[in-house]
Amino acid sequence: xxxxxxxxxxxxxxxxxxxxxxxxxxxxxxxxxxxxxxxxxxxxxxxxxxxxxxxxxxxxxxxxxxxxxxxxxxxxxxxxxxxxxxxxxxxxxxxxxxxxxxxxxxxxxxxxxxxxxxxxxxxxxxxxxxxxxxxxxxxxxxxxxxxxxxxxxxxxxxxxxxxxxxxxxxxxxxxxxxxxxxxxxxxxxxxxxxxxxxxxxxxxxxxxxxxxxxxxxxxxxxxxxxxxxxxxxxxxxxxxxxxxxxxxxxxxxxxxxxxxxxxxxxxxxxxxxxxxxxxxxxxxxxxxxxxxxxxxxxxxxxxxxxxxxxxxxxxxxxxxxxxxxxxxxxxxxxxxxxxxxxxxxxxxxxxxxxxxxxxxxxxxxxxxxxxxxxxxxxxxxxxxxxxxxxxxxxxxxxxxxxxxxxxxxxx
Amino acid sequence: xxxxxxxxxxxxxxxxxxxxxxxxxxxxxxxxxxxxxxxxxxxxxxxxxxxxxxxxxxxxxxxxxxxxxxxxxxxxxxxxxxxxxxxxxxxxxxxxxxxxxxxxxxxxxxxxxxxxxxxxxxxxxxxxxxxxxxxxxxxxxxxxxxxxxxxxxxxxxxxxxxxxxxxxxxxxxxxxxxxxxxxxxxxxxxxxxxxxxxxxxxxxxxxxxxxxxxxxxxxxxxxxxxxxxxxxxxxxxxxxxxxxxxxxxxxxxxxxxxxxxxxxxxxxxxxxxxxxxxxxxxxxxxxxxxxxxxxxxxxxxxxxxxxxxxxxxxxxxxxxxxxxxxxxxxxxxxxxxxxxxxxxxxxxxxxxxxxxxxxxxxxxxxxxxxxxxxxxxxxxxxxxxxxxxxxxxxxxxxxxxxxxxxxxxxx
Numbered sequence: 008x009x010x011x012x013x014x015x016x017x018x019x020x021x022x023x024x025x026x027x028x029x030x031x032x033x034x035x036x037x038x039x040x041x042x043x044x045x046x047x048x049x050x051x052x053x054x055x056x057x058x059x060x061x062x063x064x065x066x067x068x069x070x071x072x073x074x075x076x077x078x079x080x081x082x083x084x085x086x087x088x089x090x091x092x093x094x095x096x097x098x099x100x101x102x103x104x105x106x107x108x109x110x111x112x113x114x115x116x117x118x119x120x121x122x123x124x125x126x127x128x129x130x131x132x133x134x135x136x137x138x139x140x141x142x143x144x145x146x147x148x149x150x151x152x153x154x155x156x157x158x159x160x161x162x163x164x165x166x167x168x169x170x171x172x173x174x175x176x177x178x179x180x181x182x183x184x185x186x187x188x189x190x191x192x193x194x195x196x197x198x199x200x201x202x203x204x205x206x207x208x209x210x211x212x213x214x215x216x217x218x219x220x221x222x223x224x225x226x227x228x229x230x231x232x233x234x235x236x237x238x239x240x241x242x243x244x245x246x247x248x249x250x251x252x253x254x255x256x257x258x259x260x261x262x263x264x265x266x267x268x269x270x271x272x273x274x275x276x277x278x279x280x281x282x283x284x285x286x287x288x289x290x291x292x293x294x295x296x297x298x299x300x301x302x303x304x305x306x307x308x309x310x311x312x313x314x315x316x317x318x319x320x321x322x323x324x325x326x327x328x329x330x331x332x333x334x335x336x337x338x339x340x341x342x343x344x345x346x347x348x349x350x351x352x353x354x355x356x357x358x359x360x361x362x363x364x365x366x367x368x369x370x371x372x373x374x375x376x377x378x379x380x381x382x383x384x385x386x387x388x389x390x391x392x393x394x395x396x397x398x399x400x401x402x403x404x405x406x407x408x409x410x411x412x413x414x415x416x417x418x
Numbered sequence: 419x420x421x422x423x424x425x426x427x428x429x430x431x432x433x434x435x436x437x438x439x440x441x442x443x444x445x446x447x448x449x450x451x452x453x454x455x456x457x458x459x460x461x462x463x464x465x466x467x468x469x470x471x472x473x474x475x476x477x478x479x480x481x482x483x484x485x486x487x488x489x490x491x492x493x494x495x496x497x498x499x500x501x502x503x504x505x506x507x508x509x510x511x512x513x514x515x516x517x518x519x520x521x522x523x524x525x526x527x528x529x530x531x532x533x534x535x536x537x538x539x540x541x542x543x544x545x546x547x548x549x550x551x552x553x554x555x556x557x558x559x560x561x562x563x564x565x566x567x568x569x570x571x572x573x574x575x576x577x578x579x580x581x582x583x584x585x586x587x588x589x590x591x592x593x594x595x596x597x598x599x600x601x602x603x604x605x606x607x608x609x610x611x612x613x614x615x616x617x618x619x620x621x622x623x624x625x626x627x628x629x630x631x632x633x634x635x636x637x638x639x640x641x642x643x644x645x646x647x648x649x650x651x652x653x654x655x656x657x658x659x660x661x662x663x664x665x666x667x668x669x670x671x672x673x674x675x676x677x678x679x680x681x682x683x684x685x686x687x688x689x690x691x692x693x694x695x696x697x698x699x700x701x702x703x704x705x706x707x708x709x710x711x712x713x714x715x716x717x718x719x720x721x722x723x724x725x726x727x728x729x730x731x732x733x734x735x736x737x738x739x740x741x742x743x744x745x746x747x748x749x750x751x752x753x754x755x756x757x758x759x760x761x762x763x764x765x766x767x768x769x770x771x772x773x774x775x776x777x778x779x780x781x782x783x784x785x786x787x788x789x790x791x792x793x794x795x796x797x798x799x800x801x802x803x804x805x806x807x808x809x810x811x812x813x814x815x816x817x818x819x820x821x822x823x824x825x826x827x828x829x
Contacts, residue, residue: 150759
């Protein structure tokens with residue numbers, strides 16, 4: 008008894024039934040979930056939503072499942088922090104941080120998409136889930152998959168940092184480290200997905216999986232008191248999150264929850280992997296693939312699947328795109344931490360530093376309300392800060408030694 | 419307009435006004451906050467609580483502040499997970515995990531106590547906060563203190579792991595690494611607290627700070643549907659958390675929210691630092707200090723300040739105490755991760771492994787409801803798992819190579 012009417016090719020518009028498929032047989036365009044908004048409008052009201060448990064499933068009619076939620080019942084509804092200290096630092100009137108650093112269970116927004124993908128995988132009758140990942144997705148599939156009782160195959164590039172590998176292994180998935188880069192891992196996974204009846208969350212389940220990102224958008228609206236912000240800044244890897252946050256806003260308009268929607272959507276990237284922001288700045292529609300070279304590894308997709316769609320959203324809404332150096336990324340992480348007490352991973356540093364740049368350029372109006380999307384926890388990319396923080400004061404265990412430090416600090 | 423009637427010595431009962439003091443001038447007993455329960459009973463009803471934002475402040479009348487909450491407005495109300503997979507594994511009927519691995523903002527239960535301590539520090543008019551810590555508390559004071567606009571001094575033993583140091587430095591506190599062990603750090607901090615008018619959260623603010631731990635207890639009751647569990651298993655460092663969870667349960671009984679209270683309270687420790695569980699097992703009232711030697715460093719307090727009171731709670735409620743080896747701690751971490759998708763720090767491994775032991779011993783009844791308190795995130799103590807997880811499968815990027823792995827797994 009869901010509210011999904013089917014799948015539809017984003018390019019040629021051809022329609023498909025709800026199946027674990029992801030690409031149009033005719034034009035190779037990506038498939039997207041289509042909903043019956045008229046039916047949803049009757050059920051999904053502010054009042055009904057407010058009565059429900061505070062998880063991402065409170066918007067379930069706008070998620071692509073037929074029955075009841077089965078995975079990630081405690082995921083989502085992360086805090087929206089009014090960031091007054093950071094606002095002051097950046098010279099803007101009103102700033103909010105959407106804080107997925109405390110996402111349940113694995114501290115990144117991937118917990119949203121995986122909750123939806125695995126619920127759908129259950130509905131499709133899969134007993135095995137899988138993914139190609141460089142970190143956050145591996146953690147989330149391993150964890151959510153364990154709780155939900157799936158067999159799990161997680162594919163990573165063999166060069167991944169040992170700490171990220173341990174943080175997957177603890178959940179005891181079948182972890183396969185492939186001697187190749189992320190693109191090669193992905194290619195191998197597509198082959199396996201063709202041969203085995205497994206739910207690869209970011210391949211054959213991708214149309215459903217990606218819808219989970221909308222919940223970040225829904226929550227922003229609700230947590231702002233059922234209002235859309237003037238500006239939202241979203242980090243881009245594949246570009247999917249940005250398009251889905253915007254889709255969420257539009258859907259709330261469509262079903263009457265939002266009366267007005269004039270949000271400008273901004274794309275944030277690291278200069279070392281900036282195919283989307285580059286296209287936006289050059290005013291072109293073609294995404295030119297790049298070879299990633301940045302510390303923001305969770306954003307390092309050189310050939311972003313949704314890059315074109317992301318640029319269109321930015322254009323349509325009057326937003327912009329920018330990118331920042333690795334040094335600015337580190338400064339962004341530290342700025343957020345010391346002003347708001349939030350420790351974000353490198354992707355969060357990208358978003359903060361890009362927001363700063365956009366404000367300085369006047370692209371984001373200082374008198375408007377801006378939301379920045381922080382997608383993962385800093386403990387996952389701690390190595391990026393080594394040797395780049397303030398100093399430690401080393402002392403002997405006595406008061407005189409400490410007072411030497413105090414003197415030094417006061418000067 | 420708070421509900422606190424004063425401070426009171428836990429030993430001799432002497433009363434004190436609400437001040438930043440922590441020890442009885444006459445008998446050197448610890449001071450504790452006393453409330454006016456009759457007054458609280460009229461205001462703090464289930465109905466009123468349920469209407470409030472889902473943070474630890476929804477129980478504010480039972481927290482030692484006079485005005486409105488000022489720090490940690492998004493802290494607390496972490497998920498209570500019905501752990502059916504783990505229950506099955508351990509052979510018990512009903513098991514819940516209180517999951518502070520996603521505590522806001524720094525992923526441990528210390529975010530609760532620091533939220534309360536810093537709100538009280540504001541009320542007292544302090545502009546500088548400080549702490550002695552070996553990790554979690556340092557993170558929380560650094561983060562909450564940044565957001566709240568305090569000057570911050572964080573004292574740690576110089577031997578602390580570099581990763582834990584970076585996770586404090588990102589918030590840019592004044593971090594002082596003392597050439598000595600935790601006890602020496604603590605002693606130095608007491609000296610400084612005597613000389614400077616600073617709020618040391620776990621020294622002169624301790625009576626108020628410690629009350630924050632009660633919120634874990636309040637939340638357990640509410641999230642179980644306003645019922646107390648039959649058993650609760652709490653990890654012990656100083657022993658404070660255990661006594662406060664029990665105090666929370668008793669307070670809910672006192673003000674009429676709980677009709678019945680027959681919970682047995684169990685203490686969990688690592689064998690390498692088990693002064694509390696040892697006293698319980700030996701049936702003695704005297705805590706014999708030990709020199710800690712365990713990977714569960716956040717529990718490694720050899721001379722626990724609240725150890726005696728913790729043993730009394732265990733005795734009073736008919737619970738028990740147990741401890742586990744470092745190997746069992748690692749197995750506990752992995753067991754929780756692979757069954758429930760929750761990655762806990764070493765202290766969580768202690769709690770899970772101890773729970774398993776208590777169930778096997780028959781100390782915890784298999785047909786009863788048990789809650790285990792998980793107090794911090796596994797990314798903070800990841801090094802404990804190095805070389806102790808399942809293996810990675812390394813392959814060349816082709817299907818044949820992967821199918822070799824598949825064959826191996828199926829055999």
